[in-house]
Amino acid sequence: MATKVDFYAVLEVERTATAEELKKAYRKQAMRYHPDRNPGDETAEHKFKEINEAYDILKDEQKRAAYDRFGHAAFENGGMGGGGFGGFGGGGLDDIFEMFGDMMGGRRGGRRRTGNDVQVQVEITLSEAYSGIKKPVEIRTRIACESCHGTGSADSNAGDTTCPTCHGAGAVRAQQGFFLVERPCPTCHGSGKVVKNPCKSCRGSGTTEQTRTLEIAIPAGVEDGTRIRLTGEGEAGGNGVQPGDLYVHVSVGGSDIFQRDGANIYCRVPLRMTQAALGTEIEVPVIDGTRTRVKIPAGTQTGENFRLRGKGFSVLRSSARGDMYIQVAVETPHHLSPRQKELLEEFEAEAGETQDQEKANPEHTGFFAKVRDFFEGK
Ligand SMILES: [Zn+2]
Ligand SMILES: [Zn+2]
Numbered sequence: 001m002a003t004k005v006d007f008y009a010v011l012e013v014e015r016t017a018t019a020e021e022l023k024k025a026y027r028k029q030a031m032r033y034h035p036d037r038n039p040g041d042e043t044a045e046h047k048f049k050e051i052n053e054a055y056d057i058l059k060d061e062q063k064r065a066a067y068d069r070f071g072h073a074a075f076e077n078g079g080m081g082g083g084g085f086g087g088f089g090g091g092g093l094d095d096i097f098e099m100f101g102d103m104m105g106g107r108r109g110g111r112r113r114t115g116n117d118v119q120v121q122v123e124i125t126l127s128e129a130y131s132g133i134k135k136p137v138e139i140r141t142r143i144a145c146e147s148c149h150g151t152g153s154a155d156s157n158a159g160d161t162t163c164p165t166c167h168g169a170g171a172v173r174a175q176q177g178f179f180l181v182e183r184p185c186p187t188c189h190g191s192g193k194v195v196k197n198p199c200k201s202c203r204g205s206g207t208t209e210q211t212r213t214l215e216i217a218i219p220a221g222v223e224d225g226t227r228i229r230l231t232g233e234g235e236a237g238g239n240g241v242q243p244g245d246l247y248v249h250v251s252v253g254g255s256d257i258f259q260r261d262g263a264n265i266y267c268r269v270p271l272r273m274t275q276a277a278l279g280t281e282i283e284v285p286v287i288d289g290t291r292t293r294v295k296i297p298a299g300t301q302t303g304e305n306f307r308l309r310g311k312g313f314s315v316l317r318s319s320a321r322g323d324m325y326i327q328v329a330v331e332t333p334h335h336l337s338p339r340q341k342e343l344l345e346e347f348e349a350e351a352g353e354t355q356d357q358e359k360a361n362p363e364h365t366g367f368f369a370k371v372r373d374f375f376e377g378k
Contacts, residue, residue, distance in 0.1 A: 132220030263322025
């Protein structure tokens with residue numbers, strides 16, 4: 001067996017540390033080396049095992065006393081230490097999940113007794129995302145039983161008795177790959193108790209399955225992939241347990257005309273070569289369903305943007321608004337009529353002459369000057 005590091009050193013605490021200080025140190029270290037935060041890092045994994053093993057011993061007064069007297073020898077050769085993930089027994093598990101629940105703002109480990117959360121997907125169009133919309137969604141979920149008002153009991157005087165599945169703990173543990181996972185007990189849904197004289201409609205669970213329609217207010221400016229949480233709109237817990245939450249996943253459709261980038265909207269508008277050269281005024285669609293006119297100055301090039309201030313999406317939780325950008329694409333004419341061809345040939349003759357004089361277009365003048373330099377070997 002490899003030499004073991006001192007348990008106090010592993011947790012980076014004094015030998016005189018109080019139980020509270022140990023717990024704090026353990027949480028800090030476990031968070032730092034948790035496999036979820038260090039995927040594929042074997043050193044961290046090893047360290048995480050050490051931390052758990054150390055805390056598993058030191059948090060127990062008797063084991064700690066034995067360790068203080070005899071060191072690691074107290075737990076070797078059939079002692080209580082155990083290798084691998086033995087450190088996961090007992091309270092260590094709860095502490096980890098509690099801690100990660102806090103950290104991620106979620107809740108793992110079934111500590112909070114509630115009904116299940118419900119997930120629904122809502123699809124809306126880009127215009128609906130622009131204006132915001134109320135969408136009815138159908139949720140197949142458990143609601144409080146109407147016969148027994150959620151108590152689960154046919155006779156309110158019968159009282160209840162300890163749940164046979166979890167023996168009153170309200171939670172059951174199951175191995176899931178590497179981890180022990182704690183879940184709310186399927187029999188009592190976390191209450192730890194079952195009723196003596198169960199209600200016939202819900203068989204004592206206190207909840208029945210029903211389809212419920214909810215109107216979801218989707219705010220203006222919502223982005224694709226946004227998740228909206230409605231607290232307490234999930235499954236009823238039964239037996240006086242809090243209902244779970246409803247999570248609405250919003251997926252926003254695309255558009256043939258508009259491209260969205262955050263709060264800004266882009267619209268690519270084709271322009272005839274002559275319009276771009278001479279300047280014009282064009283009508284463009286706006287995401288709110290209206291139209292507006294945009295002045296295109298003479299000599300506009302492909303790729304130039306024209307900003308329409310405030311015509312974009314509203315920004316969530318703010319009074320700010322994005323802008324709309326008209327992106328111009330100048331189109332080269334094809335399928336020319338004989339007359340058009342004649343006109344363009346005349347135009348080209350004129351343009352070529354101008355080019356020769358290297359006066360009209362300074363940009364092009366620069367380019368042709370560079371070409372001449374290139375061939376002259378400069
Ligand atoms: Zn139970
Ligand atoms: Zn019932």
